[in-house]
Amino acid sequence: MNLADVALFRTIASVGSLSAAARRMGTTPMLVSRRLAGLEAELGARLFHRTTRSLSLTAEGEAFLPHATTLIEARDSAFESVSSGGSVLGGVLKVTAPNVIGHSIIVPVVADLLAENPALRVDLTLSDGVIDIATAGLDVAIRVAVMKPSDMIATRVADNPYTLCAAPAYLARFGVPATAADLVGHPCLKLHAMDHWPFTRDGETHQLRIGGPFSASTVDAVRAACVAGVGIAMLTYWDVHEQIARGELVRIALMDVEPLEVGIWAVFPSRTHLPARVRAFIDGLRDRLHAHANAAP
Template identity: 60%
Template sequence: MPMNLSDVVLFSAIVTTGSLSAAGRQVGLSPMAVSRRLAALEHELGVRLIHRTTRSVALTADGETFLPLAQTMLEAREAATVAFSERHEGLSGVLRVTAPHRIGRALVVPLIVRLMAENPRLKVDLTFSDGIVDIVAAGIDVALRVATLQASELVAVRLADNPRILCAAPGYLTAHGYPKRLADLDAHACLTLHAMDAWPFHQDGHPVARRIKGRLAASSVDTVHAACIAGAGLALLTYWDVAQDLADGTLRAVALTDAEPEPLAIWAVLPTRQHMPARVRRFIDGLKSVFSASLPAQVH
């Protein structure tokens, strides 16, 4: 006989509420009926799952082993229900996303607006931050990160290249000239982030961290970007921060003869790959399309 998922739901309710009667109230059953259903589940598994007393319940060792399996079964059932309902009714639920400010405003918001227009039952919660958000603690579905990722238990999906670009405003370059070599940066005004006092380059095939000293340091990419456009100096920003500025001539890229900036990528970071809701898959697929349609094959 196949396992009755209703009994698994009941088992989970008993664990959550801490009593047979409270679980029964949650699912609309009497304590006696709850006890019979629990006994049936234990009989099917051939183990005792819960110690019962007149006042409380406690998981047995076998119950502790079965609990994560039960949760996986219930999550799978929910994912299947959502997947097939969304096939007919469109995306639903709350999509929780965090992204850096500039990429969030330029790329995420237009995509989100389109997805919401196409799926009236979809809700979205956006958090824009240039810092690292703990997506597990915050209950985030997807985090966009511009980084060289470190090993972790999180799942990362590469979305696009995002090369670093050494750049400056035309007025600054006219007044101060173009740096030619990495060492020339010492003679230029460089705009730095508080969390990044060394700029990463590749030189002769090796990574090099060039310590940068400038008159202006800021806490956000937006501030460095604005100062760079205003002609305050050179900045090391990423392609998606400056793509429009390079296109319209507001900023110009600066290529060094003996070094090039360390490459980066944009990643979608997920708390887990299991039972990914359709709204998350559709959002990630949409981002891949946006990036592939916009990023040139080679950025100079």
């Protein structure tokens, strides 16, 4: 099987038309159509429904697509392992990550990789939403979640516990809550997707419904309101570690409950043939997070 034709099939599936695939590959629609027909003949199956106005995957094409991705990843991994003695990274590293961690952690890791590997390119998508990495053609997604390794093709990179915090001026004026019940008397700053704050007590998870004068769609906005003294926020440690280190925010420890422990995870589209550039990125990310955690007071 010609892997170039397999890669062409994956490109057609990604861009949605023969003409767009031809432009991306620097060839003609006629040649693309001919090569696709040859691949379909070799497989003994039609991969696309094609009309003059539309193109869509057949059931056989849907079934073949993940295998095509695995084949191309294996080829790329093989090339990387022998190019320049395996010591220099190349290709395009495609990553998605949450906004705050993306700016404060991911970008510095990427900067180090680019400085050490001139042939490497990085495409970073920052989003607080969940992106389908297989459909988007990404190498890895960095996610903050409660997750088990069996839930997805993922590896835990670092701990990232939820952290209650407030500005020193706010606490001096309104006092420090001592228990979960005390939070009811304080303005709580919430993310739109988080109407309840998760705590654990004796190994069990408890959800506390919170309310307050301010809610926002992004971590940045909630954190800024917290620093401004508007109220108490619950964000993850890596969202507020810099503000805590500078004294702009203070951690709040409650006597009867603990904030839920979550983690930073790297999620992959495939179980096999992880490219060297992805392994190097995960290693660099883990090293940076652990170094910061060990340096924290």
